[in-house]
Amino acid sequence: MGYLKFKVTAKEKKCRARTGILRLRHGTIKTPELMPVATKATVKALSTEDLNELNAQLLICNTYHLMLKPGAETVEKLGGLNKFMNWKKPLATDSGGFQAFSLGLGMEHGTGKMAKYFPGKSSQNPDTKRRIQKSTASISDKGIEFRSVYDNSRQFLTPEKSIRIQEQLGADLILVLDECTSPLSDKAYTKNSLERTHRWAKECLEIHNTDQALAGIIQGGQWKDLREKSAKYIASLPFDSIAIGGSLGKTKADMHKILDWVMPHLPENKPRHLLGIGVVEDIFEAVERGVDLFDCVGPTRMARAGYVYTTPKEGNVKNKFKYKITSSKYKIDSSPIDKNCKCKVCKNHSRAYINHLFNSNELLAYNLASYHNVHFFLNLMKDIRKAISEGKFLKLKKEWGIK
Amino acid sequence: MGYLKFKVTAKEKKCRARTGILRLRHGTIKTPELMPVATKATVKALSTEDLNELNAQLLICNTYHLMLKPGAETVEKLGGLNKFMNWKKPLATDSGGFQAFSLGLGMEHGTGKMAKYFPGKSSQNPDTKRRIQKSTASISDKGIEFRSVYDNSRQFLTPEKSIRIQEQLGADLILVLDECTSPLSDKAYTKNSLERTHRWAKECLEIHNTDQALAGIIQGGQWKDLREKSAKYIASLPFDSIAIGGSLGKTKADMHKILDWVMPHLPENKPRHLLGIGVVEDIFEAVERGVDLFDCVGPTRMARAGYVYTTPKEGNVKNKFKYKITSSKYKIDSSPIDKNCKCKVCKNHSRAYINHLFNSNELLAYNLASYHNVHFFLNLMKDIRKAISEGKFLKLKKEWGIK
Numbered sequence: 001m002g003y004l005k006f007k008v009t010a011k012e013k014k015c016r017a018r019t020g021i022l023r024l025r026h027g028t029i030k031t032p033e034l035m036p037v038a039t040k041a042t043v044k045a046l047s048t049e050d051l052n053e054l055n056a057q058l059l060i061c062n063t064y065h066l067m068l069k070p071g072a073e074t075v076e077k078l079g080g081l082n083k084f085m086n087w088k089k090p091l092a093t094d095s096g097g098f099q100a101f102s103l104g105l106g107m108e109h110g111t112g113k114m115a116k117y118f119p120g121k122s123s124q125n126p127d128t129k130r131r132i133q134k135s136t137a138s139i140s141d142k143g144i145e146f147r148s149v150y151d152n153s154r155q156f157l158t159p160e161k162s163i164r165i166q167e168q169l170g171a172d173l174i175l176v177l178d179e180c181t182s183p184l185s186d187k188a189y190t191k192n193s194l195e196r197t198h199r200w201a202k203e204c205l206e207i208h209n210t211d212q213a214l215a216g217i218i219q220g221g222q223w224k225d226l227r228e229k230s231a232k233y234i235a236s237l238p239f240d241s242i243a244i245g246g247s248l249g250k251t252k253a254d255m256h257k258i259l260d261w262v263m264p265h266l267p268e269n270k271p272r273h274l275l276g277i278g279v280v281e282d283i284f285e286a287v288e289r290g291v292d293l294f295d296c297v298g299p300t301r302m303a304r305a306g307y308v309y310t311t312p313k314e315g316n317v318k319n320k321f322k323y324k325i326t327s328s329k330y331k332i333d334s335s336p337i338d339k340n341c342k343c344k345v346c347k348n349h350s351r352a353y354i355n356h357l358f359n360s361n362e363l364l365a366y367n368l369a370s371y372h373n374v375h376f377f378l379n380l381m382k383d384i385r386k387a388i389s390e391g392k393f394l395k396l397k398k399e400w401g402i403k
Numbered sequence: 404m405g406y407l408k409f410k411v412t413a414k415e416k417k418c419r420a421r422t423g424i425l426r427l428r429h430g431t432i433k434t435p436e437l438m439p440v441a442t443k444a445t446v447k448a449l450s451t452e453d454l455n456e457l458n459a460q461l462l463i464c465n466t467y468h469l470m471l472k473p474g475a476e477t478v479e480k481l482g483g484l485n486k487f488m489n490w491k492k493p494l495a496t497d498s499g500g501f502q503a504f505s506l507g508l509g510m511e512h513g514t515g516k517m518a519k520y521f522p523g524k525s526s527q528n529p530d531t532k533r534r535i536q537k538s539t540a541s542i543s544d545k546g547i548e549f550r551s552v553y554d555n556s557r558q559f560l561t562p563e564k565s566i567r568i569q570e571q572l573g574a575d576l577i578l579v580l581d582e583c584t585s586p587l588s589d590k591a592y593t594k595n596s597l598e599r600t601h602r603w604a605k606e607c608l609e610i611h612n613t614d615q616a617l618a619g620i621i622q623g624g625q626w627k628d629l630r631e632k633s634a635k636y637i638a639s640l641p642f643d644s645i646a647i648g649g650s651l652g653k654t655k656a657d658m659h660k661i662l663d664w665v666m667p668h669l670p671e672n673k674p675r676h677l678l679g680i681g682v683v684e685d686i687f688e689a690v691e692r693g694v695d696l697f698d699c700v701g702p703t704r705m706a707r708a709g710y711v712y713t714t715p716k717e718g719n720v721k722n723k724f725k726y727k728i729t730s731s732k733y734k735i736d737s738s739p740i741d742k743n744c745k746c747k748v749c750k751n752h753s754r755a756y757i758n759h760l761f762n763s764n765e766l767l768a769y770n771l772a773s774y775h776n777v778h779f780f781l782n783l784m785k786d787i788r789k790a791i792s793e794g795k796f797l798k799l800k801k802e803w804g805i806k
Contacts, residue, residue: 041759045766048751070734070759077735078755086751331473332480348451348489352481356444356473363448366766 004213004240006271010389016290017393024090024172029057031292040065041085044300045366060092060295064099072168080170092173095162101180103137159200176204178217183247190221213240222249231265243273259289280321284397299377303369309376310338330355343375407616407643409674413792419693420796427493427575432460434695443468444488447703448769463495463698467502475571483573495576498565504583506540562603579607581620586650593624616643625652634668646676662692683724687800702780706772712779713741733758746778
């Protein structure tokens with residue numbers, strides 16, 4: 001058992017929404033919370049100072065990228081991830097399992113995020129793009145074989161190796177290696193995959209021997225029996241925390257169903273992390289169903305693509321609470337990104353200036369938009385926590401126009 | 404006459420080095436000082452918060468770029484440059500004259516900075532590169548004709564238009580339109596050009612009617628008689644400030660000579676701005692000869708190319724006080740960029756981390772390296788001011804290994 005303490009501090013009566021206090025080695029997190037993603041040991045375009053200002057409580061880094069560059073041994077020699085990236089608060093790492101999906105089946109099925117588009121700087125390097133698209137991952141009972149996006153070298157990740165690497169990286173909360181199946185995988189494939197994922201979960205648990213908290217991952221695709229089986233099995237093991245992995249079906253309704261199937265089988269006293277979800281509507285729906293933790297690259301990825309988030313009424317379900325700041329209609333708009341927002345960017349800068357920075361390819365554009373977007377999500381989570389503590393979560397959800 | 408007050412506060416005995424207090428509409432600047440360049444209304448990769456933390460006293464923006472994007476009228480409608488970019492301290496703009504050189508003769512002669520290399524983001528866009536290389540500028544007695552780097556549209560800048568645009572942009576200190584000749588221009592060309600530059604200087608002075616301070620520019624290439632003539636002429640006109648423009652000859656010795664020719668003819672009570680110079684050695688040599696103000700894109704441009712500055716002994720004249728942080732030798736180096744540096748980046752981050760950020764194309768790399776480099780130069784200027792006030796400038800110069 002790793003170091004993790006979790007206490008539910010308030011619960012809604014008409015739904016499963018709850019607030020909690022999560023203690024990890026590097027500090028305390030109020031839940032529900034969204035963790036900004038620091039893929040390569042940096043939340044893209046933001047400094048750790050920015051993240052401290054934003055009161056980010058917990059970040060999550062990417063094992064697949066860091067094992068390749070700068071390498072887990074390098075990070076270990078430099079004192080671990082917290083020291084390496086100068087982040088003094090809690091830190092999580094994923095297991096590399098998601099990349100088995102996004103570089104493997106996700107790519108083949110055209111459903112992986114990476115297969116669709118590459119916003120931000122790296123996308124402008126045609127070499128990187130070509131290499132990534134040629135890369136694949138394949139999975140066997142032993143582990144996941146990757147081609148490195150950096151040098152196309154062959155990489156093999158086993159459950160044990162994923163844990164050892166995450167131990168070297170040294171985050172407070174780590175994840176077991178799993179397979180994230182595709183929404184296009186059939187039931188037979190998903191069932192087989194789930195059995196393997198369960199074997200790997202147990203193996204990771206047995207192998208792991210540091211005080212890092214370890215989370216098991218529930219899979220099972222879009223099938224009720226598989227999801228229930230997985231929820232029961234993962235809940236039965238002595239994990240510190242429980243994560244719910246995708247694919248979460250093809251539609252939003254699928255995601256709701258999956259959460260409804262899974263939640264009754266999870267213990268009250270362990271935090272629940274819905275992996276990779278970060279659309280406003282989904283966050284409300286998932287919190288309503290009892291989710292405590294989220295992680296998503298959306299806020300910063302969208303920022304780099306020129307999308308900024310905004311609260312109701314300007315933001316709504318239809319526009320996904322965001323708009324494109326690069327549009328010419330903001331060229332002489334002296335108002336802030338979001339009139340209701342109290343972040344530094346909205347206090348200091350106009351839409352016109354940010355529009356100009358984007359249209360001039362100025363690096364500051366990415367910083368300002370990322371800062372605002374992360375603030376938007378962390379502030380949303382804060383509002384959600386406050387609402388739950390006052391028994392007003394469903395009222396808040398309604399105010400945001402989410403049915 | 405615009406709003407500018409300048410007072411010399413200390414003078415060295417064995418050279419022309421001096422400290423001063425320069426008052427502009429938005430505040431007070433201690434000289435000698437280097438102004439970070441905010442080409443397109445942003446110092447690349449830095450926020451105005453960063454620049455406030457760094458105690459930057461004065462920034463300079465680029466008229467050529469801003470007249471094209473977002474346009475001087477847009478900036479004016481949005482309340483002027485200070486408000487547009489949320490910079491509350493003094494601001495300068497250049498006249499567009501330097502671009503006549505860098506996009507015209509500089510390009511043809513292969514001596515312009517822009518003809519040589521394009522570090523940073525924009526360089527990675529092959530379209531931008533192609534367009535810039537095809538663009539040219541040509542000069543006549545009426546003004547400078549440019550091709551826009553953005554859309555290849557024809558642009559015409561006259562002395563009057565440059566002043567009007569700079570009035571719309573609204574900086575505290577503005578510059579007359581001049582022609583910056585190439586080091587390869589012959590004496591006949593330079594003499595003719597100088598006469599035109601002088602006519603334009605007078606025209607700008609007569610046209611200008613706001614409280615923005617106006618600086619005249621001394622040209623004359625590498626010829627003693629032309630430089631002396633220009634110094635005397637510009638000094639004879641009621642400019643608020645005096646700038647010395649390049650080309651400053653072909654060698655460092657040429658630059659020293661030019662400053663030695665010019666300085667005796669300049670009034671004590673006006674600030675002297677050496678345009679576009681920002682190499683450590685040159686700063687010492689120019690301060691020694693009586694220069695008060697510098698501006699240079701070097702600190703941030705070098706940062707984006709992966710070069711970081713460092714103080715003696717690690718930094719020296721031979722390595723130009725910088726080294727390449729992207730080198731593999733820094734991969735597991737847990738020391739800061741510069742052991743003697745007290746900036747936020749050196750306090751918080753290792754060479755290894757910054758090396759990783761650069762090698763991973765992470766945007767934070769540009770911010771951290773730019774922050775350190777600007778700190779390096781502003782701190783150097785602070786040390787220079789302190790040394791002069793204590794009569795120890797030549798001692799400091801020697802400590803930096805500059806003969």
